[in-house]
Amino acid sequence: MGTTLLAAALLFPIVTEERSCLDAFQGELDYLCRTLRRLGSRDGDLEDDVQDVFLVLNRNWSKYDPTRPLRPYLFGIAFRVASARKRRHRRELPYSVEELTERAPGPEELFEAQQARALVLQALAEVPLPRRAVLVMHDIDEMPMRTIADVLSLPLFTGYSRLRKARREFEAALETLRAKERQP
């Protein structure tokens, strides 16, 4: 009996592989959605982009080393999906108010958090995607540069160089947005 079960389990590893891929996807869905938004996905694109990431994740699941952290790996896929989308629609449109307002608004004291997040998304949109990716991974996801360089296939030097530029661009964008807010 045990041998039969073992044989059965060995013959159909695909089923267990796919289930764990779906589990991983489900577990990191919030991270994935937010990452895609940071990389420029809009409300209209988000569902398709999320599905695209899943399809690629699933297709490559057997190659993924589960001892390595999942988020950097997911980020890499999300970045490629976002880059592919950018190649199709060259210009990123400015955000609409609806897009920046979170769909599940929380209590009053979280209003400031909503505002902060909206500001961050708008400022990030001013940073070109290849540099933005480094900024997000390093300064938001707090991943080490070694990991970033690995995921984005960059030399370490280039990673730091992009981060430096991206930080400047991000700060400049924040200043501009703040200035606009202050205008009557």
Add this chain to the structure above:
Amino acid sequence: MKPSDLEPLSGEAQRLLSIERELPREPEDFRARALGRARAALRAEDAAARRGFLKHRSRLLLAAALSVAFTAVAFAALRQRDAGTSAGPNAAPSATAGAPAMPKPAAPAPEAAPAASERATTPAPSPLAGSAAVPAPRSAPSVDESALELVSLQRARAALARGEHSTALAALSEHQQRFPAGRLVEEREALRIKALLGLGRNDEARRAAERFRVRFPRSVLLPRIDEAVRR
């Protein structure tokens, strides 16, 4: 450029980014849709794999039989040797080196797949995962153009399934621009003909079918296209 040369972010930027770092939870309806789509894709893939399984039945049965025999022998031997310690599952890796590889269906069966399935069955002769150049064994995915070509096409297929023929045509034009010589050209052209028929542009569809016949005379998609255009 050393890390020490890096200018730190301003206090304000750091404050904002730390707020951004906290992930909001996506609404339940969105989560449900996302997971539903993912599951649907897996089911479609399973169905395709089963069709491929039946096709290569004899080859797989041989591999399966060998795996079972090998495993049974290994398991029995280990059990004999270590009474009490269950080493069964650990014997698995060497025995199943060949087993997990279920060959994907070689012949395209996209027209046979009902419209309800959102996931494209893989018509590409060499599977997208693995055969294309994977430069380095990194944790980064081997996402190459082929993978993106497939997801781009499946969006068109999904639109077609929803009856949104114009959307499907737009997606197909986009696909053509991005992947003019991609591996899924046959599939794309077949979908284009279907979309044209759906929009009632029958003459265009017939011309496209003729071009298809010239371009892909031995395509397995041809009979279905002929049938659709005749109607």
